[in-house]
Amino acid sequence: MRDDVERIDALTGLRILAALAVMLSHMAPPADASPTAIAFLTSGYCGVTVFFVLSGFVLTHNYFDRLRNAPRTRLLWSYLVARIARVYPLYLLLLVWISLPHLLKGEGSSPLWQRHALALQAWAPKAGEAFAYNGPGWSISVEFFLYACFPLLVFLFAPVSRRVSRILVALGLVATVMGLVTWWFVAQGYDSLPMADPRSAHRWLFRNPFCRLGDFALGILTARLVGSLRGSAERSWRGLANAAVALGAVAIVALMCWPAHTRSAPSWDVSYALPATLLIFGLALSPLSLAARALSTKPMLLLGESSYALYLVHYRLLGQIQVAAPPGRWLIVEGLTAFMLIAMAIGLNVAFERPVRSMLRSVLDPLSRRRAPRPAEPPAPGLDRETPATPPPVRVCMSRSRRVCWPSRPRWGAPPSRSGRTARSTWARPTTRLPRFTETPCWSARTTRPAPCARSAPALARRRGNSVPCRSSLVSLDSTRGETEAGRDRRAR
Secondary structure, three states: OOOOOOOOHHHHHHHHHHHHHHHHHOOOOOOOOOHHHHHHHHHHHHHHHHHHHHHHHHHHHHHHHHHHHOOOHHHHHHHHHHHHHHHHHHHHHHHHHHOHHHHHOOHHHOHHHHHHHOOOHHHOOOHHHHOOOOHHHHHHHHHHHHHHHHHHHHHHHOOHHHOHHHHHHHHHHHHHHHHHHHHHHHHHOHHHOOOOOOOOHHHHHHOOOOOOHHHHHHHHHHHHHHHHHHOOOOHHHHHHHHHHHHHHHHHHHHHHOOHHHOOOOHHHOHHHHHHHHHHHHHHHHOOOOHHHHHHOOHHHHHHHHOHHHHHHHHHHHHHHHOOOOOOOOHHHHHHHHHHHHHHHHHHHHHHHHHHHHHHHHHHHOHHHHOOOOOOOOOOOOOOOOOOOOOOOOOEEEOOOOOEEEOOOOOOOOOOOOOOOOOOHHHOOOOOOOOOOOOEEEEEEOOOOOEEEEEOOOHHHHHHOOOEEEOOOOEEEEOOOOOOEHHHHHHHHO
16 A cells, blocks of 8 residues: 555455454365354355455555546556566465476476466466366466556546546446346356356356446446545535444444355355445545454454465464364364464565565655655645744743753644643744643753753742752742843843
């Protein structure tokens, strides 16, 4: 994510939930499980749909305005390098590791391995070819296709994304088209075909890149809708955001627990894409909601950043370390397995994915080495932009240490900062009143290190004639001129 774009941490935490759902779908359910529990575990493939919708949202949040306003070749190159550096290195590493025995036999020149190395296996009509080597890798092939289509979709949706009403109409049209395509497969009877059949709904609705454009478009339009609503009164939409999060989460869980819905034609795409859109919309629109804050914690952010590694590594390892759990011990055995896989995913993310991504972007993309310009500071209240703000008045404590005390509370407007120093823009006009506080930092004239300087409360100041106790001695300040009595005596002599 670019540094000059606001991060939506709740969506990063949502990634680990989608990856865990996919991992659950590849685990063997317990023998004594109910049909509802079996359906819930099997329907974890809905996490792939959540990933595609989320991918469209994140790309739009980061790149839509830049590609629409300044579609230069250099910017497109920066976008492509960032996407390839994010996805391809770990994908290629795991592909080489899994297919190493085949490569040692000389199968590296085979068309099947070359299609997987170029991430083109999702276009294969046979499921065996698409799921060869590393099964979840087919979705990376779909992601590359969506990445290539994103600049074109920016220009397609640019006229639509300027008004909320147009965005809502476009969302309705995309959802309608997805529903009509699913209905056609059901009407033709293709939903009942086995997944290995090239005409099956699984092949076209689940793993075909063209049909996944609907999920991607829902994410793009949702991001534009969130940007338009957050630009207006954000608090007025907080109730709508919370309702969208609750409705989307409940709908996804309910559909996963429905045995008749599992592996049906709607479940391959549209029935999970719409609740996922609501869930992402609510989390992004109200980042201060309870669900968004729970997903934005540091452990969830670490897991969310490692979700891609977990998604790619879990399938192969589950087939190698799958242990038959004794009756009543399934949750313990599978929980330990999941913990081990998550730990391995975090290690891959920290030790390989992050450094390689940074290295590739720094080498191939010169724009990534440039820091975003810092925004200009706003002028002080009541001053023009060309007029510099008045510096804060200096109160000299003529003690033995000769410290210079800077008041920490501004005289006009803003509250005091945590560091004790006042922003320069708040000193638009001087004051003659002693501020009501009990402690300010005291700055020495010889060093820049702050030292505490406790000032008296207003009642103590009145009893002692506005005396200010420094660490070494008590001196009396003239509140109108900012100098001490000793200083006035020396100047008079």
